[in-house]
Structure formats: C-alpha cells, structure tokens
Amino acid sequence: MVDAPRVTSADRVFLELRDAIVSGRLEAGSRHSIYRLAEELDVSRTPAREAVLRLADLGLVVVEKNRGVVIVRVSPQDVLDVFELRVMLEVPAAARAAREATPELVERLREGLDAMRAAAAAGDEQDFTEHDRALHGLVAAASGNVRLEEEVRRLRGSIQARGVSTIDTSRSIHAVAEEHEPLVRAIAEGDAADAARAMLDHLLHTAELLARQVGGGVDPDAEWPDRVRILVGIK
Secondary structure: OOOOOOOOHHHHHHHHHHHHHHHOOOOOOOEEOHHHHHHHOOOOHHHHHHHHHHHHHOOOEEEEOOOEEEEOOOOHHHHHHHHHHHHHHHHHHHHHHHHOOOHHHHHHHHHHHHHHHHHHHHOOHHHHHHHHHHHHHHHHHOOOOHHHHHHHHHHHHHHHOOOOOOEOOOEOHHHHHHHOHHHHHHHHOOOHHHHHHHHHHHHHHHHHHHHHHHOOOOOOOOOHHHHHHHHHOOO
C-alpha cells in the first residue's frame, strides 16, 4: 500500500489562501502582511512565506518588497496571456507528437479520451479534469522536452488555481471531451498539421470562453485569435 503524500503546513496555508482568493474572501487589490497571514492561519512565517511564493508563481498574488502581498485581480487579458503561452508550447508539441507517435502513445491517448468520456457520462468533474490534465500532459511529454512539459503543467495550474472553468457554464462536460477527439485522431494518424490545428482550435475556444466568463459576459479582444494564429503559422 502506498502512503498518501504528507500535507505540510505550507501546503495547508497555500490551499487556504488560494480558496480565500478564489472565493473573494481576500479581495482583489487588497494588501496583506505575510506576518499577519501567518498569525491568522496559526503557522510560523516560514510556511506562510513558502505558500505565498507558490501563489505568486501562479500569478494569484504579487509580493512587493517591504510592502507585503497584493491579491491580483484576474482579468480577461490575464486569461488570454496564459493561453497565448500555452498555444506557443502545446501546438508545436501536438505536431511533434503526431510525427513521432508510437503505438504506446496512441493507445494511452485513446484510453485517456475514453476515460474523459466516462467521467463526463458520470458527471464527475473532478475525475474529468484529472484525465484532461493527463491527456494534455501526454502530448507535452511526447515532445521530449522536460521544461516544456513542466511549463505546460504550471500554466494549466495557474488557470485552475483561479477557480474558473468552462464546464457547465459555457459548454457541457461532454462537449469538452469531444473537443479532444480530433487531436487524438490526428496524432494516431500521424498527421502533424491536423494535430496542431486541433490543439490550436481547442485552446483558442477554451481561452475565449474563459475570458468572456472572467469579464462578466463581455466578449474578449476580437483580434486576439488571429494574432495568436499568426504566432504559430496557422490561419
């Protein structure tokens, strides 16, 4: 039996602060002292500081020297900026995965898509999100670039940590699952161009829906998708 990972004080503080930010209990733009946060959460300054640095890495706070911690206001542009980076990393990774696809990779991708569909049918959003993360992770890992894989994971985490999701707000969990089918099919067929386009279409669609959601229903920058397509050379 494998022991569950030990939850440290820093882990607990990170989760509590993240939840407070996402829920709005810690208001965007408000300033806080690490010392006061540590005191309120009944921990020493060291785990509080570690948790704050993790939040800063996700873009949820800004640490200002001698001025404390400022809670970041999530804007539609923040969402678009994160997804622009994801496009620049994951679209070429999808093309490379198709060019260098092995039978093992194809099998794991198909199993991942089946698992997403099963989770969608069961209405299990948490399980679905985990399989979604794993499928994107497989594509990133197929690039053979460990740093790319780590950065994709970090960028996904920065969005998820903000507590925003398109599932059952602007599209169904089933629709999200099916957006991955063209990607898996293209990689299985070794079609790099189609794999790149499928990944691009999926990321652009997700970005626009999330940006609109964060912006209170206001449409995001209409020219953004075209600018991003130019970056990766896909019209």
